[in-house]
Amino acid sequence: MFFADDVVFVGKWCESNIDTLTNVLDCFYRAFGLKINMSKSKIMGVHVDSSKVNQAASTLGCQILRTLFKYLGTKLGGTMHRDIAWQEVIDKVKERLSKWKMKSQSYGGRFTLLKSVLGSIPIFHMFIYKAPMRVLKELESVRRQFFNGHDPKSKKASWVKWSTVTSAKDQGGLDVASLYALNRALMLKWMWRFFANQDSLWTRVVKAIHREDGNIDIRANSHVTPDLGAMDNSEA
Structure with a gap:
């Protein structure tokens, strides 16, 4: 490769x-x-x-x-279903935010950064692993505080509901991708590729390890894509 x-x-x-x-x-x-x-x-x-x-x-x-090791910036061989395994990703997002001095940015500036950068930092991990709900909630909390110009420990009310920010524009929202939806969509893309490319090398490897159907109907212990069976989980 x-x-x-x-x-x-x-x-x-x-x-x-x-x-x-x-x-x-x-x-x-x-x-x-x-x-x-x-x-x-x-x-x-x-x-x-x-x-x-x-x-x-x-x-x-x-x-x-x-193991555990990194390849192209993504952790491999670890237990990524545990919250602690994602702490480095969370810290990286927070570190990036601290460099931007959010109070000096306008709503428009924070909105641009929110869409262009904050959602892309953890994307490589989310393309491979199913992120724990606690991790997703913490990352969304960080993004919400940044967008509203609040310090991490601030108790101030938000001017815009986060559910509105992550809603589609035709529904009155700002069309910022939900990390939960992004994570699940990226993993579902593997499922689509599995069925659409039956003769590809990686598909044949999955079939050899996880049966002919890719173990889609069985929730396995592994949290690495293609653990397609784990997609049954519909947490929200």
Whole structure:
């Protein structure tokens, strides 16, 4: 898998595959003159004996990747159904707000920032994980306080109801996306892709792990997409 200058190799754990990977990287270097910095690369074995992983890392001259880890800014391998796992996302939103000095912004300025930035900060996590309701409520509270120009501990009344802010324009609202709706919509998109792209690689992997129907009708323990069965939950 390729993303910009980032590459991920996935395969069955065996010595022949490790040798093949070494040869591929060597051929790439000889063909293009670009040498891979193995000291910045990492290898991970899923359900593989640690001694074998250590040996492979030593052979390749790379580091060992362990869970929990981040890829493209998103946490992987953790228990994202727990509130504490989202604390970093919440802190990041609050940190961004503190830099904007909301009291110096007009309603129009705060509205623009609300739509363009505050909803996008947690979007990568929400595209993969079903966010706990407490986390969604706290993030919405942060957004609401920012829009109304209130300090976090303020008890002042809001001039505009948050339900109005998140309502569609044709219903008299301001059309700011609800994080709950955004999270569920992004996850439902995976469901649509699952049925629309039956022959894609990721769909075949899901079927191999979670049965032919993708485990849609069963609420599984995992909270990672495609845990499509978890979409039955209709909390509001």
